[in-house]
Amino acid sequence: MSTTEKQNLWYVSNFEALERSLNGEAASYVHALRKAAFDKLSQTGFPTTKDEEWKYTDVSSLAKTAFKPILSPKKPSLAIEPYLLGHPEWNRLVFVNGHFLMELSDLRSLPKSVIMGSLAEAMKSHPKLIEEYLTACSRYEQNAFTALNTAFIQDGAFVYVPKGTIIEQPLHLLFISSLEEGEFVSHPRNVIIVGESSQVAILESYVSPREHLSYFTNAVTEISVGENAVVEYDKFQNESMAAYHIASTYVRQQRNSNYASNLVTFGAKLSRNNVFAVLDGEGIECTLNGLYLGTANQHIDNHTTIDHAKPHCNSFEVYKGILDGKSKGVFNGKIIVRKDAQKTDAKQTNKNLVLSDEASIDTKPQLEIFANDVKCTHGATIGQLDREAIFYLQSRGLSKEDARDMLIHAFAKDLIDRIKSEGVRTNLEQLIYERLRAGRVNTRT
């Protein structure tokens, strides 16, 4: 048996355990999909740093850790209020270790026409929608972690917003990881369908009450954005500092739709966000923003792909990183402009503030342009705090620490201000500032 096979044993035994736990469901559409994805993963295994897409992110320790599956929900004793961002009134789905818990969720002000619940439930109650949308945007053949997630599809969020529905308050999808013992894995699979001319804001958050718990979250979210629909998708990742977090968000936009996402990354020892957006119609606007705060030994990787398939679409992308301690950031932004996608306007920016000598960032724009009448710009910066500016602020009476804080906040604020949902913005802003202050304390000691 080769080393690779030994390393991969954990998901093989996990899959066997999953199959044993499925009573009479083995012949379903979903299970056929699981098996196909599992077979694909068994062939390819996990990526290594020899793969171009994983050059700067080494997942070998993740491959070697024997993560245990959590096959059924357990009711934990934990308080969820700290994770509601001060908005307990938002409709929410709460998942603990990958499983939906109705007793922690709240859907009381949801419009009647909207379907919002667990994927496990939707697989039984809405099999047609599941068949149509479960893999509508994702391609597990192209990504080992999406294959892993697909092989273990059990639960996640299912949101269906029918045509012409405006939802005023954000919908909150809350994923909590908490167990006495670590080394477990969850594979949340989220399916979001937004119908024609509808509008919704969704916040996905990943948290853990245990700062040093080791576990692995391997999430996939699929978002279908209907014609003329407006979707804001915000993600707040604040996993334990010993966790692995790998997540792929697949977006498919129909004509004249507007999709804007803001990914805020705080936590995890190693994290990777993949965003794949396909602009599959004319007149689309797609905005992908991200803010990542690295400290200690964190490794934070953001990969984005924007696929301009049709003419007259705009995409805007701003990712900003603040890296302290020995943290390492990776940004890779790919923009594809297909032959038919004339009059594309694509702007990409990645800015990094590196606060310590030992922190680092690898940043790479990747443009693949096959059309000839397009506007594509990209830029990346890596900088330190401006010493002139610190002196200027000090000379007006601010302490050096306060001057630094003010400049770091200013760097982050620009991105925070891009979050449109006010409730999400103000609360995330507060959390970001608290985290930056805490980071300052850490680096001083």
Place this chain on the structure above:
Amino acid sequence: MLEIINLHAGIDGKEILKGIDLKVGKGEVHAIMGPNGSGKSTLAQVLAGRDSYEVTEGSVIYEGKDLLELDPEERARAGVFMAFQYPVEIPGVSNTYFLKSALNAIRKHRGQEELDAVEFLSLVKQRAKMVDMDEELLSRPVNHGFSGGEKKRNEIFQMAVLEPKLAILDETDSGLDIDALRTVAAGVNKLRSKDNAVIVVTHYQRLLNYIIPDYVHVLLDGRIVRSGGKELALELEQKGYDWLRETAEVTA
């Protein structure tokens, strides 16, 4: 208020100030003039506490304290203010937010209560009017996208809000048109009192038509080579710096 004794300072091992002696008393306005490279700005920067300059000899006593021992923010809190020759742009930080934090840091140090938003806003509006500054600039990021004149005016505006005891204007007049120069000078004049002092560092005599100094000092090659009353500035205007350079060489 301020006593500079035999001050030697430089940057990267190169000596720029070669023994400055200067006494500034309460209520006085001192002009320091000199050609480019004479060390005028170095003197201003050393007084404000920029750490890229190294003081190799001498001392600076401010209100009985060793000024050189203090961090830049401690100097500011003790009432020292320098208007920058090149004000720094700080994108993302609004002028009012910045100034409120600064003023409250200073007030806290002085044992005064911090101002709340309403009190601060009324103070700021009143001072903006005093230096004829467009209120629209208050909500903009500090100096970001400001014209040269707006930046200089913003320095004087900050001075008006922070009410320093010792203000050092580092070539605040350079590059200003006559209207901007007049407003800047008028702002400084309104802030003059028997309790505070002003050091005006300038290359040109022109500013001194509007801010009338009590004393004029000429700095040449890191030394004060001549001190006198306001008429010295006029003499310089007529004769140029070379006249003093020759005399300085003779006396040296």
